[in-house]
Amino acid sequence: MGGGVELTLQTVTQELARRGHKICVVGPVGSHIDGVPVVEVPGALQTTAQTQARDLPVVMPHRSVLAAMWDYARQVQDQYDVLFNIAYDWLPFYLTPFLQTPVAHFVSMGSLLDVVDDAVVQTLERYPGTVGMYTATQAETFGLGDRCRCLGSGVDLTRYTVGDRPEDWLVWLGRLSPEKGLEDAVAAAHISGVPLKIFGRLEDAAYWEQIQRDYPEAPVEYGGFLTTTEQLQSVVRRSRALVMTPRWVEAFGNVAIEALACGVPVIAYRRGGPSEIVRDGQTGWLVEPDSVAGLVEAIARLDQLDRRACRQQAEAEYSLTALGDRFEAWFQDLVTRYGR
Numbered sequence: 001m002g003g004g005v006e007l008t009l010q011t012v013t014q015e016l017a018r019r020g021h022k023i024c025v026v027g028p029v030g031s032h033i034d035g036v037p038v039v040e041v042p043g044a045l046q047t048t049a050q051t052q053a054r055d056l057p058v059v060m061p062h063r064s065v066l067a068a069m070w071d072y073a074r075q076v077q078d079q080y081d082v083l084f085n086i087a088y089d090w091l092p093f094y095l096t097p098f099l100q101t102p103v104a105h106f107v108s109m110g111s112l113l114d115v116v117d118d119a120v121v122q123t124l125e126r127y128p129g130t131v132g133m134y135t136a137t138q139a140e141t142f143g144l145g146d147r148c149r150c151l152g153s154g155v156d157l158t159r160y161t162v163g164d165r166p167e168d169w170l171v172w173l174g175r176l177s178p179e180k181g182l183e184d185a186v187a188a189a190h191i192s193g194v195p196l197k198i199f200g201r202l203e204d205a206a207y208w209e210q211i212q213r214d215y216p217e218a219p220v221e222y223g224g225f226l227t228t229t230e231q232l233q234s235v236v237r238r239s240r241a242l243v244m245t246p247r248w249v250e251a252f253g254n255v256a257i258e259a260l261a262c263g264v265p266v267i268a269y270r271r272g273g274p275s276e277i278v279r280d281g282q283t284g285w286l287v288e289p290d291s292v293a294g295l296v297e298a299i300a301r302l303d304q305l306d307r308r309a310c311r312q313q314a315e316a317e318y319s320l321t322a323l324g325d326r327f328e329a330w331f332q333d334l335v336t337r338y339g340r
């Protein structure tokens with residue numbers, strides 16, 4: 001559906017398959033992933049957690065795809081060492097004690113719903129080591145401090161070319177949805193006069209229309225959803241910087257490491273995942289959260305950053321090898337502790 005989870009899943013499975021592991025991805029009908037077999041399961045999707053109030057109960061839709069996928073996993077679990085859950089859903093946590101094969105839960109979002117949070121914490125208490133997160137600040141939103149395994153994310157660096165001759169515009173990448181705070185990036189473009197190109201899935205059309213009404217003069221342009229990494233990197237690498245303005249505690253922010261892979265610095269609020277990724281003053285600027293003035297100031301200081309340092313950081317921390325090592329060690333640990 002064009003979010004960061006899809007990219008993380010692609011990257012992890014691609015690298016583990018390359019290392020010789022047998023992998024099968026189970027996903028809703030229409031799912032595709034390069035180089036790994038996919039079992040496509042029919043059924044209705046869950047409502048996304050970020051659109052719901054914190055105290056709502058879990059709702060299972062009629063003919064739930066989530067339930068069907070875990071029923072499939074139950075049936076084939078004997079053939080695998082580990083079941084890998086990459087999501088923020090209640091059901092797989094609840095089902096864990098009923099399964100014989102260990103489940104590695106990689107939580108894809110920060111705390112949003114009480115009922116899911118409880119399931120995450122209870123699973124961790126019952127099965128230490130089985131809960132992974134993108135970042136420490138994400139784990140902190142569950143009050144879990146350093147009790148989770150922080151695995152970050154990664155990208156196939158061969159798919160991203162460094163752009164050393166940037167053009168005079170900024171880029172914003174992400175779902176057009178209130179938690180992503182696009183209006184602040186638009187406001188900063190308006191004040192600084194530096195154009196902003198926006199790409200991503202139009203998740204909330206009314207939200208985007210409101211931003212256009214609020215900033216009719218801003219030098220911004222929405223270019224739609226870039227469907228492939230090739231398209232995305234060919235745009236990003238020509239920009240002066242990626243601007244990230246999330247309102248929520250972003251669990252990670254895959255777009256940040258995609259920009260770094262292109263040698264593009266990142267201006268981001270000092271909040272959530274991006275605050276752990278960006279090296280302030282080297283590979284980007286971290287800005288006081290929700291401060292448009294701070295964004296404008298950071299844009300004015302972009303020339304102080306070295307684009308080579310951005311690519312170097314991506315190579316050191318977010319390569320396929322670095323990511324594969326982290327996930328392989330985690331899965332190995334679970335097999336040792338809980339394997340049959």
Ligand code: UDP
Pocket residue numbers: 002003004005007173174175199200201224225226227228232252253254255256258
């Ligand atoms: N993305 C994309 N096309 C676009 C804009 C974004 O494919 O036009 C992808 C991008 O590659 C990244 C994801 O959308 O993998 C956004 O992930 P991120 O972790 O930044 O945020 P999330 O959507 O998971 O909250």
